[in-house]
Amino acid sequence: MKKLGVVASSATLAVLIGVSASAHHSGAVYFEGTKVEHKNVTVVSYTLVNPHGRLVYTFTDDAGTKVEWTAELQSANYSRRMGLDPSSFSPGQTLSFVSGAPSRSGAKFIRLDRVVFENGDIAQLAGPDRGIIRAGVK
Amino acid sequence: MRSRRLALALAMILMSGKAFAQTDFEGIWEPRHPPNAHPPLAAVKLTPAGRAEFESFGPEKDPALRCIMPAVPLGIINPYPTEIVQQKHQILILHEHFHEVRRIFMDGRKVPDRWAPSLEGHSTGQWEGQTLVIRTTHLSPDNNMTMTGLPFSGDERTYVIERLSRDGNVLNLTAEVHDPTYYEEPYVMHGRWDFAPKGEILEYECIPEFGGVQ
Numbered sequence: 308m309k310k311l312g313v314v315a316s317s318a319t320l321a322v323l324i325g326v327s328a329s330a331h332h333s334g335a336v337y338f339e340g341t342k343v344e345h346k347n348v349t350v351v352s353y354t355l356v357n358p359h360g361r362l363v364y365t366f367t368d369d370a371g372t373k374v375e376w377t378a379e380l381q382s383a384n385y386s387r388r389m390g391l392d393p394s395s396f397s398p399g400q401t402l403s404f405v406s407g408a409p410s411r412s413g414a415k416f417i418r419l420d421r422v423v424f425e426n427g428d429i430a431q432l433a434g435p436d437r438g439i440i441r442a443g444v445k
Numbered sequence: 446m447r448s449r450r451l452a453l454a455l456a457m458i459l460m461s462g463k464a465f466a467q468t469d470f471e472g473i474w475e476p477r478h479p480p481n482a483h484p485p486l487a488a489v490k491l492t493p494a495g496r497a498e499f500e501s502f503g504p505e506k507d508p509a510l511r512c513i514m515p516a517v518p519l520g521i522i523n524p525y526p527t528e529i530v531q532q533k534h535q536i537l538i539l540h541e542h543f544h545e546v547r548r549i550f551m552d553g554r555k556v557p558d559r560w561a562p563s564l565e566g567h568s569t570g571q572w573e574g575q576t577l578v579i580r581t582t583h584l585s586p587d588n589n590m591t592m593t594g595l596p597f598s599g600d601e602r603t604y605v606i607e608r609l610s611r612d613g614n615v616l617n618l619t620a621e622v623h624d625p626t627y628y629e630e631p632y633v634m635h636g637r638w639d640f641a642p643k644g645e646i647l648e649y650e651c652i653p654e655f656g657g658v659q
Contacts, residue, residue, distance in 0.1 A: 336502065336592075336593055356650070356652045356655050357512075357650060357651040357652065358509055358512065358652075359655050384541065385524065385525075387647070
């Protein structure tokens with residue numbers, strides 16, 4: 308009954324159990340409904356593949372320790388249609404902000420939903436306004 | 446001269462092997478699935494065996510994370526474009542998702558003896574007016590109903606009936622998945638696609654090492 312309760316308690320039941328425009332594998336099963344945010348992160352690696360892309364990054368936490376997190380992206384095909392490509396991120400690149408839903412396992416692993424680049428560009432990777440938003444472009 | 450041109454045109458149509466006596470589904474279709482593509486969980490009536498399977502679901506039971514083609518029923522409705530090729534003896538549904546190829550036999554053939562269960566099963570189609578009715582049997586148990594872990598037994602009693610119809614530039618699908626081992630009643634899903642003559646089907650290579658969830 309545990310998982311049934313988790314899924315049924317969601318406010319977006321239809322999306323969780325169905326195939327939303329953005330859904331591939333269900334985030335509800337593997338990720339919390341909460342969000343984590345990290346600022347000023349440094350890209351370690353970026354791979355745009357199916358079934359999921361992956362972005363590994365580091366940052367210095369509040370205790371002054373350098374920590375490494377992994378972010379899962381949508382599939383390569385879906386990400387491409389949202390405007391990402393294999394050169395969207397590169398090792399050593401600084402990103403002003405990343406956010407996503409944390410893994411239910413407690414691992415340093417998120418489903419990426421938003422990135423803010425240093426130049427102000429935004430990659431919105433979830434929700435109805437998915438896509439790349441260029442800084443200064445309305 | 447004119448009659449010769451007409452005859453030539455007619456001959457070309459006949460030789461093309463296309464089968465548009467009924468609805469023309471040919472082309473690329475972009476997904477625009479409705480909110481009720483899948484029923485709300487509260488409306489799904491699982492058997493005790495189905496509920497036990499659902500509650501034990503985890504990444505290791507998600508075929509797509511292992512790069513196993515979702516196929517039928519999991520891949521019937523997916524968020525990627527689909528191309529349909531209509532021939533006289535078969536209709537091909539070419540999903541971008543996992544390079545899935547569905548082959549719907551339209552020539553009245555029966556399932557051959559010893560047809561092994563598979564992710565696509567064995568599909569035959571027939572026309573009911575302008576609606577294509579597809580019956581799929583011989584399905585694999587290595588599959589699910591949904592990405593959220595609703596199960597699919599894939600035993601010998603399972604089969605799927607799909608009804609595909611066209612309303613202008615909209616393609617509508619209703620699929621009834623019959624799985625009495627795991628469901629008290631048929632599981633019904635709805636798909637909708639928009640005709641996309643300029644749409645693109647991308648390659649969908651899949652790398653299992655990137656399917657894991659930590």
